[in-house]
Amino acid sequence: MKFHNRHFLRSLSCALHGLAQAARYEANMRIHLVCAALAAGAGLILKILPYEWLMLLLTITLVIFAELMNTALEANVDLVTKKKKHEARIAKDVAAAAVLITALNALVVGLIIFAPKIFPGV
Numbered sequence: 819m820k821f822h823n824r825h826f827l828r829s830l831s832c833a834l835h836g837l838a839q840a841a842r843y844e845a846n847m848r849i850h851l852v853c854a855a856l857a858a859g860a861g862l863i864l865k866i867l868p869y870e871w872l873m874l875l876l877t878i879t880l881v882i883f884a885e886l887m888n889t890a891l892e893a894n895v896d897l898v899t900k901k902k903k904h905e906a907r908i909a910k911d912v913a914a915a916a917v918l919i920t921a922l923n924a925l926v927v928g929l930i931i932f933a934p935k936i937f938p939g940v
Contacts, residue, residue, distance in 0.1 A: 860932060
């Protein structure tokens, strides 16, 4: 199989466009991105350890991934049906629940990493 840079660059462009669209039209994505930036900034200021960076970056990636999948699923459901259907509601609610679970996990990871540095001895 021959590698074509043009195809790779086109795929990269589409992926970045998708990320930009999600950030532009989804308020929750913007919230997640701001929280990710704040967490990364706190990591730099508090000089977290390499394994803590690993946990933090994996957690951020998981939350952003879940929100992107939620956004894609919601757009697909809206494309397929304009009527209120029970099955469409279930699909959207389950995808939103996945985002909630990853966001709660991010909160716990953030507390594990940052609480001892902000409140030493507690």
